[in-house]
Amino acid sequence: MSAITAILVATLLGQAYYSPEEAQLLFQQANESFLKQDYTTAREGYEKLLSRGFGGPDIHYNLGTTYLSQGDLGRAVLAFERARRAGGEGPDLEANLAMARAQQLDKVVGTAPEEPFLQRVVAATHGNLVAWLFLGTWLAGFAFVFLFRVLRPGGRAWAAVVGGLLLTASVPSGALLAAHVWVHETLHEAVVIAPTLRAREFPKEEAKVAFEVHPGLKVRVMEETGRYVRIRLPNGLEGWAEREGVAEI
Incomplete structure (x- = not known):
């Protein structure tokens, strides 16, 4: 291995790794930024921890609370759902998730097909x-x-x-x-993060729009093709939407 290659590898490894002490310090700094209402700095700190492999429920929960404070309902619900999936539980998580869902624009009505x-x-x-x-x-x-x-x-x-x-x-x-x-x-569940997500009858841009949904709505991804995914709403309604408009939990 050449000296230049060795330096590049060492640099990449250094950027991709935090010691537990460094991660704890960054977590505390992000928490302090949140308490000071510096939500942008707090969000960047939590996201940096997640990008380096520190994905515990507390980090997801704090990130969701930060997004909720910024009014980003889609990513707030996504972070809270990921906190749940990572093993998080408790009244604070459920209360904040309920608060985020109460602000959603979409109130899906109808009877969903019975789950297997x-x-x-x-x-x-x-x-x-x-x-x-x-x-x-x-x-x-x-x-x-x-x-x-x-x-x-x-x-x-x-x-x-x-x-x-x-x-x-x-x-x-x-x-x-x-x-x-x-x-x-x-079973792939996702959350709508696009400001307005148009679901079409077919996975083509010229296809007729069947319905629209908005940030924070939890959907199920049934299949994907190209840049489209077929989503199913909680009431069973399905349509093809752009992949970038949803994020899997």
Whole structure:
């Protein structure tokens, strides 16, 4: 590797990495800027942390609060939804998300088609809890199986029974965990961020506009082609919109 290449690599690595101490300092500085109502500086700090791989729920939540203070409903809802997906929860998050949604221009009415059974089950269960339940029963089951192997004959039957029960119990939680992974990978939810997003009947600029939506509305991305994505509204209405007008959660 030449000296110039080495310098370039080192520079890029230095720009793309923060130590935990540096990240914490930048987070505190962004928080202080927010308290001073310097929302632009605060937003830049939170976005810089996210761009360097620090994507915890607190950063997304603070970024959403900053966007909400700036009146950017689309990106505020997007950040709050990402905070939720990252494991964030609590009354402050729900209250700010509700506040942002209350300011949305679109009040979608109509009955949405019923979700498939698998998606309803996943929506009704907490992914992290399912993951820990599976991991706990699976590891405990193998631990008792190992204990069965090391105990003396005649006094180890109970270990086999307990281990078998635990491994059996891990099967449904493992299946539910797989369902969570499948839904997460195949179900693409997004938030409208464009000031006005026109959904057309076909993925062509000359196609007739079917409807318009505005920042903050949560939609589902069904498929994509070229610079268009087919979105579905909460009431089941679908149309083709420009990809840049929505951001996936």
